[in-house]
Amino acid sequence: MSEPVPEELLDVTVTVNDVPRHARVPARRLLSDFLRHDLGLTGTHVGCEHGVCGACTVLVDGAPVRACLMFAVSAQAHAVTTIEGLGTIDAMGPVQQAFTECHGLQCGFCTPGFVTTITAYLEENPDPTQDEAREAISGNLCRCTGYQNIVKSVLRAAEIKAAGS
């Protein structure tokens, strides 16, 4: 078999979790794969690759977007925040802390997308009702928890944030 024609590679620099990160990648590299494969930030998970499940949700300039529906080259002028930028095991962010307390995860596959989505949501809506909390997570799928504990986690995260501020 003949060798496939090599693809043109582009120098792409994206600010991820406040640090400029660089890699040489083809134009078709999805932001989700750029984060995971090129930068080794495997906290961002990939489920469906067509925008439906929400597992790959990251923050672009603070707003949640699907990393599987954006090319790395398009992210260049922007600041990306992934789950790795929202806390560590020793210093969890309020949403991560709430998920731990409320048993908001089981297998954890969907969790990074929920945490990024909820983090951005609480910036705009610091004191949601139960119905609003449910609405806030309606774009993310979880096959384990049945959502009840995720709704509780949203409300608890709002409390933790309010207490901390």
Added chain:
Amino acid sequence: MKPAPFVHHAPRTVEEAVAVLGRVGHDGKVLAGGQSLIPILNMRLASPAHLVDINRVTGLDAVTVTDEVVRVGALVRHAGLEAHEGAYAASPLLRRALRHVAHPAIRNRGTTVGSIAHADAAGEMPAILALTGGVVEAVGPAGAREIPWHDFFLGALETSLEPDELAVAVRFPRLPAATGTAFAERARRHGDYAIAGAAASVAVADGVVTSARLSFVSVTEVPGVVDVTEAVQGQSPEGIDWSLCDDLIRDHLSPEADIHATAEYRTMLATRLAHLTLAEAASDSIASSAGGSAA
């Protein structure tokens, strides 16, 4: 899955974008928010050799409100138009419909012009462009032209935009002051594509209906409008029997069956949503004219 290889073009001006589109012809695709195009590329339903990424083109990100229209540039995200207070005041129907377009994370990237260029009859904004009598502003190698909505939507996912043309903006005309509007849809999960949806505009003058029009989501092949005025004209909106419009509505619909609903169910749902939105639009009309005379 992953997209097939393509050459990425990042023009800075409309002229540059149009020049590239002209060069690559049918091998090229405009990339706006990517929220419809990238799923198609990821699934390899399409593999254009060139993507003309318009995200860095200057001058396309404005919402402009005049006495006649709300003009939306090609880089205005659904979320930006939804949050725009001036656009809401001028044409509340825009926000009422935008709230149903996908989930917030998708509205943060997806553009309103892109969803109209995509021309999916399951999309909310093509229906709103039709109901308001809107216009698409296009620029191609031969210059600029304006395409009224009914000349724009040709078939399922098919428009009269040429491959070398860029839609630079759409204009949603503001409806006359005494015209009320409403939007409703039902989906399995809020933010999913609707099983069926309806948008209504109703004008009430001197206590009687003078105009009633509908546009539907997910139950027609092509975005369109059905004028039901003749069925209810001259009646008082109080206690009106909106099912008088049903024959006109059913003639207009061409729903398809899928795993979510049968065609019969979609027709029933769309008809009920039509009654609901017609009634709400009539109340909105009365409220807005009352508000108008009080002010």
